[in-house]
Structures are given as structure tokens and as C-alpha cells.
Amino acid sequence: MKAPLLHPDTRHAAATAAARTTFAAEVREYLLRTPRQLPSKYFYDDLGSTLFEAICRLPWYRITRTESALLAAHRASILAPLRRPVSLIELGGGSGEKLAILAGPPGPQVAHVQLIDISHAALEMSRTRLREMGYRSIITHQCTYEEGLVRAGRHRPADGSLLVLFLGSNIGNFDPPVARNLLARVRRVLRAGDALLLGTDLVKPEPELRLAYDDPLGVTAAFNRNLLRRINEELDGTFDLDGFAHRAAWNAAESRIEMHLVSVRAQRVRVGAADLQIDFAAGEWIWTESSHKYAAEQVIAEGQAAGFGPADQWIDERARFALTRFSV
Numbered sequence: 001m002k003a004p005l006l007h008p009d010t011r012h013a014a015a016t017a018a019a020r021t022t023f024a025a026e027v028r029e030y031l032l033r034t035p036r037q038l039p040s041k042y043f044y045d046d047l048g049s050t051l052f053e054a055i056c057r058l059p060w061y062r063i064t065r066t067e068s069a070l071l072a073a074h075r076a077s078i079l080a081p082l083r084r085p086v087s088l089i090e091l092g093g094g095s096g097e098k099l100a101i102l103a104g105p106p107g108p109q110v111a112h113v114q115l116i117d118i119s120h121a122a123l124e125m126s127r128t129r130l131r132e133m134g135y136r137s138i139i140t141h142q143c144t145y146e147e148g149l150v151r152a153g154r155h156r157p158a159d160g161s162l163l164v165l166f167l168g169s170n171i172g173n174f175d176p177p178v179a180r181n182l183l184a185r186v187r188r189v190l191r192a193g194d195a196l197l198l199g200t201d202l203v204k205p206e207p208e209l210r211l212a213y214d215d216p217l218g219v220t221a222a223f224n225r226n227l228l229r230r231i232n233e234e235l236d237g238t239f240d241l242d243g244f245a246h247r248a249a250w251n252a253a254e255s256r257i258e259m260h261l262v263s264v265r266a267q268r269v270r271v272g273a274a275d276l277q278i279d280f281a282a283g284e285w286i287w288t289e290s291s292h293k294y295a296a297e298q299v300i301a302e303g304q305a306a307g308f309g310p311a312d313q314w315i316d317e318r319a320r321f322a323l324t325r326f327s328v
């Protein structure tokens, strides 16, 4: 089939319009649920991605630093069983800092990289870093994990092995059944000799968890509220940013931190592009994110339930974080 002759700007505008329509439809659907919700994937516009990068540098949020240290310390063992050259696929990698630690300079070890992220800003940060390191074979997919995995599978090099990176406890955003389904999708694009490297935050004392998600500098609060700013800007919303307070709550029964935005008073909000008008009661909240925390053995069990083979694990006991490599 012949591709339609569209100017690249026209194509980009069409993609942007489609993304806005989906955003509007999901905002409508999730805000009308009980309790009211918003999908956490929408945090990551350009400002949101930058705020998340700042969170990663907060002393109270240890996931990123701990994982980087584990990757640096165990790089050789993690890559050891994989046939060369190794092709990396990173899901939701953000700035690509950790990918760079694992990949090292391009060469016989790692030659080809594919990045899957919903954030344009994140993809560009990561791509720039890899280019500066000398990588020439970089493919980016700005889309959801599901779609990106299918696309990335089509670009797989003929030789060597694939290592999928799903780091930063990004999997923690998904409810257990959805997480398992996502792992099974990863498994389906892999072949014998390939592997998955999964980073997961582990259960730890509640005060530590609270500080990590409600930091004294208010960066996480800004990250959370930015979602409302984004809705105002992109979907003609009327959220009063001062009218919603950030809250991080530990849900012990579900083993997850939940982030909420609590309406500080009774107020009416409209979202023009989503054809919505909502009356919030004082104290009513929007549930914007879940971050599930795991037991180390549970991570292995989840991967194996999704069809993966033997697992190796590297754990930081102080910060309670695990890297798990699953073989296929």
C-alpha cells in the first residue's frame, strides 16, 4: 500500500489531535469512576517528566539511586548469560540514565537500542545521551508499552539476543492482574536465549514510604498537581490548583502507596474537551497513582506465572529494592 503524501508537520498534527482525543476520553471515563481517578501515565508531559527527574534526585526517593548502584555493581553478571550482541529494549526509561549504565559504550556487547516511552521529552533525553556515547542504532517508539512491544518486536536484529529493561519499579503502577498481563506480553516478544530485567521496589517501613511519596520540598506534590495543570491547558479544564491537596497514603491490604488529590472545599470543575462538569465535595479525592511494593520472592513468582523461566536476583537490603533477571 502506498503511504499518503502528507507533510511531516501535518502527520504530527494528526497524531497530536488523536492523542488529545484519547486523553479527553480517558479523563472523562476515569473522573466519572467511584472513587474518582486519573491514569498515572498522563503525569509525563514535558514538565511532568522534568519534575519526575527532580524526584529521582530527592534524598527521600531512593529508587533511582539504588537501582543505578545495583546496575553498576552487577552489570557484568547481568549481561553474562546473553548471546552477543545484546539488543536492549527499554520500557518507560525516562532520561535513560540507568540504561546508559547497563549498556556501556556501543560495541560487541550492546549494539542496538530501542526505547519505548509515552513521553517525547523522555525519549529525546535518552536518545541524546546514547548518541553522545556513540550509539548509532537507536529506534524510539512514543506510545504505550503494549503498542511499543509489538513495534519493537518487528525491529529485532537477526543475530544476538534481546534484553528487555523494565526498571524503576515502573511495573508498580499496575494492578497485579494488569502487571502480570504486561509481563506475559513482554514474554511473547522474546525467544529462547532472551531475557527480562525487572526493577521492583520492595516493602519497607511505612514512614520511609510516606517520605518518598510526600517529600518535605513538595516536589512530589507539584508532580501530582501538574496533572491538573495539564488538563487545564490541553483539555480546557478549570481546576483550581490551590483547591486540591497532595496526599500519599499507604494501603497495607493492597501493598501499595496511593497518591491522591484531595479537594480542599466544595467546588465545581469543568473540563471542556471532555464534556465534563463535576461537583467535588470537600474532602473528596481523585486517585492519581498506585505504586505497588513487593516481596522479593513474589517478584519471581509473578514473572514465572507470566511464562518466564529461571530468575536471578540482586537486592539492596538497605533501600529494599530488587533487580530480577528472568530467562526465557
Ligand code: AVJ
Pocket (backbone or CB within 6 Å): 055, 063, 168, 169, 170, 171, 172, 173, 212, 213, 220, 289, 290, 291
Ligand atoms: C515512575 C512509577 C516508578 O511509583 O515510584 C514517584 C512515580 N510517583 N513519586 C513511583 C512516582 C511519585 C514512580 N514510578
